[in-house]
Amino acid sequence: MKILYFAWLREKIGLSEESVEVPASVQTVADLLAWLEDRGDAYRQALSEKGVVRVAVDQEHVELDHPLTGHEEVALFPPVTGG
Amino acid sequence: MIRLQTEDFDVSAEVRGLTDGRTDVGAVVTFTGLVRDLAGDAAISSMTLEHYPAMAEKELSEIEAEAHRRWTLLDSLIIHRHGTLKPGDQIVLVVTASAHREDAFLAAQFLMDWLKTKAPFWKKEATEAGDKWVAARGEDDAAADRWDKR
Numbered sequence: 001m002k003i004l005y006f007a008w009l010r011e012k013i014g015l016s017e018e019s020v021e022v023p024a025s026v027q028t029v030a031d032l033l034a035w036l037e038d039r040g041d042a043y044r045q046a047l048s049e050k051g052v053v054r055v056a057v058d059q060e061h062v063e064l065d066h067p068l069t070g071h072e073e074v075a076l077f078p079p080v081t082g083g
Numbered sequence: 084m085i086r087l088q089t090e091d092f093d094v095s096a097e098v099r100g101l102t103d104g105r106t107d108v109g110a111v112v113t114f115t116g117l118v119r120d121l122a123g124d125a126a127i128s129s130m131t132l133e134h135y136p137a138m139a140e141k142e143l144s145e146i147e148a149e150a151h152r153r154w155t156l157l158d159s160l161i162i163h164r165h166g167t168l169k170p171g172d173q174i175v176l177v178v179t180a181s182a183h184r185e186d187a188f189l190a191a192q193f194l195m196d197w198l199k200t201k202a203p204f205w206k207k208e209a210t211e212a213g214d215k216w217v218a219a220r221g222e223d224d225a226a227a228d229r230w231d232k233r
Contacts, residue, residue, distance in 0.1 A: 007133055007205035007216055008216045059135075059137050059138035060141075061142075075203070077135070077203065078219070079200075079218075080200065080201065080202060080203050080219065081199075081206045081218070081219055082132065082134070082174075082175070082199065082205070083163075083174070083202070
């Protein structure tokens with residue numbers, strides 16, 4: 001699974017993207033966020049503001065209960081501020 | 084049409100691009116968003132726009148298609164810049180063309196309202212007090228919501 005980070009999530013985690021092999025127990029976006037949080041302090045800090053992190057799967061906005069197969073492009077970012 | 088670019092744009096040239104050679108357009112509405120020089124009380128020296136290219140293209144195309152489903156538009160254009168901009172610089176352009184004004188007015192406002200809450204762009208302002216990511220505004224969510232859900 002490819003994970004992309006944007007804006008202050010990218011800065012806090014220190015990566016703009018990475019490829020990860022997620023365990024079979026990761027079945028939804030919420031599972032993925034919980035799994036990422038356990039990867040270290042930077043992740044925990046960046047993802048701690050649960051209500052603020054937005055998620056896109058294969059370039060579409062999704063909710064936390066969106067299912068994952070492990071082969072998607074998942075993007076994590078704060079609420080958008082363009083325009 | 085959607086364009087994501089670092090370069091500036093010329094509003095009149097873009098409007099001409101939509102209307103040249105056709106005589107069925109009775110109304111053209113343009114909206115241009117500019118970088119302001121103040122964030123609260125702090126003076127902004129520059130603003131950097133980060134974006135998620137593949138998703139920005141896809142999301143803006145979907146928003147544009149939705150505007151064409153809701154209103155009778157003859158053509159439309161959205162340009163969004165990214166990279167580092169200065170106060171006074173143009174950030175975003177929306178142009179809508181229709182036979183009668185109401186479609187063009189409403190569609191332009193709809194495009195901006197949905198773009199602000201859905202298109203994956205993030206602004207970071209550089210001020211004397213340091214750099215700061217711009218927070219999303221509740222007013223923008225409310226403005227987007229009045230057009231209903233997709």
